[in-house]
Amino acid sequence: MQTTRVETMVNFPPIDLTTKIEKIDQTKNRNSPPASSQMSRRQLIQKIVFFFFRGAAWVNGVALLIIIYFMVANGWRAITWxxxxxxxxxxxxKGGILPCIVGTLGLSLGAIIVAFPIGIASAIYLNEYARPGRILRLIRLGINNLAGVPSVVFGLFGLAFFCIYLKMGVSLLAGALTLGAMTLPVIIGASEEALKAVPDTYREASLGLGATKLQTIFRVVLPTALPGILTGGILGISRAAGETAPIMFTAAVFFSPRMPSSVFDxxxxxxxxxxxxxxxxTEIEATRPLQYGTALVLIALVLGLNLAAILWRARLRKRMQ
Amino acid sequence: MERPLKMVSNHLHFYYGDFEALHDISLEFSENKVTALIGPSGCGKSTYLRCMNRMNDLIAYSRMEGELLLDGEDIYAPSVDVVTIRSRVGMVLQKPNPFPKSIFENIAYGLKVNGVKDKSKIASKVEKSLIRAALWGEVKDRLHDSALGLSGGQQQRLCIARALAVEPEVLLMDEPCSALDPIATQKIEELIHQLKITYTIIIVTHNMQQAARVSDITAFFYMGKLIEVNYTNTLFTRPKLKQTEDYITGRFG
Amino acid sequence: MANTRQIKDRGMNVFFFCIATASITILFMISVFLFMEGLPIFKVVSVKDFIFGSYWYPTSDPPDFGIFPLIIGSVVVTILSAAVSIPLGVMSAVYLAEIARVKIREIVKPIVELLAALPSVVIGFFGMVIVAPFLQNVLDIPTGLNIFNASLMLAFMSVPTICSISEDAIYSVPTNLKEASLALGATHLETIVRVVLPASISGISTAIILGMSRAIGETMVVLMVAGGAAMVPASIFDPARPMPASIAAEMAEAPFRGDHYYALFATGIVLFVFVFIFNIIAEHIAHKYRQVGEASL
Known part of the structure; x- marks a missing residue:
């Protein structure tokens, strides 16, 4: 009797709730100890398991803290003017890392200049123009797979295509383009999420007032989604700033005696x-403080950008509600 | 005294994929009348309303058959520009949906996208529209504040003003009061009475008292079909069909 | 006037469509250039010898181009890191989506995101200068730069991927499904195990596969921490040389368009194919077993 009622109440196909509930009931009947003690045993198990779940989540935080702690503890002395x-x-x-800071800033800015317009336009297509179907699925498949391409393979591609085929050589430009290709899925994902968050009623209101689709996108949808899109841009910059493998063969060198003066340097x-x-x-042990110091600068840059994006997004979400 | 027909639908069918949401709707809307579409939720009345300014074009896998005439011209004809249709047939939705812009910008929006550039002209249009929507007095000192700071009823009147600024000929209203309190509802209903002097109004409502209060003609929809249409007085007092009677007397579903 | 507007609108549609195909175009070009620069190696060795050959001595004379040890290295570190990252990632996801109070969730989620944002070179550096000496002393082994260390570091790189995608999947299990179970007297844990996890299993599988795909493609960590020995390892405390590490370490020295250069690109093809298969499987699961409610992916 009871089971049929459950079935009509919950008609989600993949889960056979009814049989599972029966099982719980059967065990209860078979053992039939006082209800309260069994309840507490089940509660106890739950408590123990939840303890482990909580532990797992905190391991992430601890790992982050440990890494940051060691970098700061060993690196802060190296950070001088x-x-x-x-x-x-x-x-x-000896000496400092100014050329590295300049190079990384150049690379990540270059990457974002490439990826940002393409990423936003792709997201606009996916969210505003595309109709569901095989083509849309193919494009999504392409984006997902691009997101999954290993960073070293991007490096190989950059070397073969930008450096050799397009004759850019090992240069800021080749590195920025390679990183741009790699950041593209990040930007598309963030922009699409931001566009999705724009209520459909805004689009309907605008179209209903006789605006064209393009006017609707540029005057209503994009301005509303802009903060979210920019957050994605920040995340893209930070991703590009931290990557090593894609620039190893395409842009970066051990040592360069002078500052880059053009994008072909x-x-x-x-x-x-x-x-x-x-x-x-040349002296790995002796330069440890420099290594820690450089790592600390990189972490500060990347995590700083991320933290800014996260906080900004949190504020946005609160305002949207 | 019959007035000229503003909109006519002939044997209109509408499909979401394979599902037929509207079945063979033929209906006429006279100029300067308020027509109410009533019926239980899911009966197709909102879908029908959204056909009339081609808002359903936006839904993938949807399809319409039959014809829908505006001043005798089929608005689904291939040569017709959908954007022009939408500025001739305005729409107000169930939930107030002002843009996250200032009050002024909200109303100026429709003018700007339709190519009006003259600033003084825009300003006077904004004022006129707000006056017509009975909102001017309440907002004239804070035109450049965000529209999201208005109350629900004010926001809905803002949306009406925004629709009026484009000077549509027909005004579609999809349950415009369902998210509002009784006082705000009363204001909107009074507004509808004044607006019908200038516009042809079609309003979807699930509230039968409202239909009785504001409309001249009422059409009853059920399960995607048009069951009965008549003068509002007649329909509510002497419905011809049992189904209509059951619905308006509340013996339904 | 009407028609120009329609034409313009259609034009914009085409314009945005063209840009949206950029991702596919790049993906396509990546494969073209990988194959263009990698296939010539198969004039020197057969595909079979390349993949199953157990000697990787690209610079000796005559050179040996067998990447079997590199493949094994990649597979071993990936599986071992998955053994850590899957339970850790899924359990964190369950905690975040189901158990944690909103306040805690708002703190822990950004932490996981920050962990994901840590540059791989920093994690590699950490594994090299902090974890390796520690392992060496505590376990009394010849080198701390080994499979175990690399897997551990890799695990922390894939946990955020697994955690955040799983969390989305778990979070989007409809509330009424959970309430139905709770209302029938199941505890919260029983509800999670018997209702929530089965309902979100496709999203979780996708998360796991993408996490593993990230681990197998990760370069800097294995380059700096795995030890770099190009041989089939005998224990998890042996060093190894996974494919990405080999490519990154040797490309700078490989003579341009020499056999070694071609061999490294061919290694890139193998790596690319591995990851591609992972992604296709993930895509297939996400598409075919679409979750009830509004599961993402």
């Missing part, structure tokens, strides 16, 4: 500098 404003000296055993970059100092420097 000279460190931030001078070029490396004495085969990179090779550059130094923070992540690659860490890698080089830590694995292939």
């Amino acid at each position: 000279t460190f931030l404003t001078q070029a490396p000296k004495d085969s990179m055993t 090779e550059i130094m970059a923070l992540p690659y500098h860490i890698y080089v100092l830590a694995t292939a420097g």
Whole structure:
């Protein structure tokens, strides 16, 4: 009797609730101890399991804290004004990391300049124009797969296409384009989410007033979605700033005696500098403080950007509600 | 005394995929009359309303058959520009949906997208529309504040003003009062009475008292079919069909 | 006038469509250039010898181009890291979506996002200078730069992926489904295990596969931490040289369009195919077993 009623109440196909509920009932009847004690045993199990779940979540936080702690504890002494404003000296055993900071900023800005317009326009197509169907699915498949391409494969592609085929050589431009291709899915994802959050009634109201689709997109939809899209842009910049493998063959060099003066120059970059100092420097142990210091600067840059994006987004969500 | 016909639908069918949401609707709307579409939820009255300014074009896998005439011209004809149709047939939705812009910008929006550039002309149009929507007195000192700061009833009147600014010929209203309190509802109903002097109004409502109060003609929809249409007085006092009687007397569903 | 507006609108549609195909175009070009630069190696070795050959000595004379040890290295670190990241990621997701109070959720979620944002080179650096000496001392092994260490670091890179996608899936299980179970006297845990997890299993599977795909493609961590020995490992405390590490480490030295260069691009093809298969499986699961309610992906 009871089971049939459950079935009509919950008619979601994939889960056979009824049989499961029966099982619970049967165990209850078979053992039939006082209800309260069994309840408490089930509650106890739940408490223990939830304890582990909670532990798992906190492991993430602890891991983040440990990494940040070690970088800060070992790196903060290296951070001086000279460190931030001078070029490396004495085969990179002394001096600062200014060229790396400049290179990383150049790369991430370049990447975002490439990826941002393409990403937003793609998101506009996906969310405003595309109708469901095979073509849409194919484009989504392409974006998802692009997001999954390993960073080192982007590096290979950048080397073969931008550096060699298009004859850009190892340069800021080639690196920025490679990173731009890699950041594209991030921007598309964030922009699409922001566009989805714009209520359909805005579009209907605008169209109902005799606006064209394009006017509706540019005057109502984009302005409303802009903060969310910008958040995605920040995340894209931070992603590009932290990547190493895509720029190893396309843009970055061990050491460059001068600052880049054009986009066709090779550059130094923070992540690659860490890698080089830590694995292939002339005096690996002696330059540890420099390595920690560089890592700290990179972390501060990347996590700072992310934190800003997260806080901004949280404020936005609160305002939307 | 019969007035000229503003809109006519002939054997209109509407499909969401394979599902037929509207079945063979033939209905006429006279100029300067208020027509109410009533019926239980899911009966197709909102779908029908959205056919009339081609808002359903936006829904993928939907399809319409039959014809829908505005001043004798089929608005679904391939040569017709949907944007022009939508500025001739205005719409007010169930929930007030002002843009996240200032009050002024909300109303100026329709003018700007339709190519009006003269600032003084826009300003006078904004004022006129707000006066007509009986909102001017309440907002004239804060035209440049966000429209989202208005109360629900004010927002809905703003949406009406916004629709009026484009000078439509027909005004579609999809349950315009269902999200409002009784006092705001009363104001909107009074407004509808004044507006019908200038416009042809078609209003969807699930509230039969409202239909009786504001409309001249009432059409009763059920399960995607038009069951009965008549002068509002007649329909509510002497319905011809049992189904209509059951619905208006509340013996339904 | 009417018609120009319609034409313009259709024109914009085409314009945006063209840009939206950029992602596919890039993906296509990636495969074209990988194959263009990688296939010539198969004039020197057969596909079978390349993939199953157990010696990778690209610079000796005559060179050996067998990437079997590299493939094994990649597979081993991926599986081992999955053994850590799957339980950790899914459990965190359940905690965040089902158990945590809103306040805590609002703190922990950003932490997971920040963990995802940590540059891989920093995690590699951390594994190299902090974890490796620690393992070496505590376990008394010859080197701390080994499979175990690399897997652990990789796990922390894939946990955020697994956690956030799973959380979305769990979170979007309809409330009335959960309430139905709770109302019948099931505890919260029983509801999670018997109703919520089965309902979101497709999203969780997608999350796991994408997490593993991220691990197998990750470069800097395995480059800096896995130890770099191109041989089939005998224990998890042996060093290994996964495919991305090999590509990243050797590309700078490989003579342009020499056999070594081609071999590294061919390794890239193998890696690309691995990840591509992972993604197609994830896509297939997400599409075919679409979840009730509004599951994402």
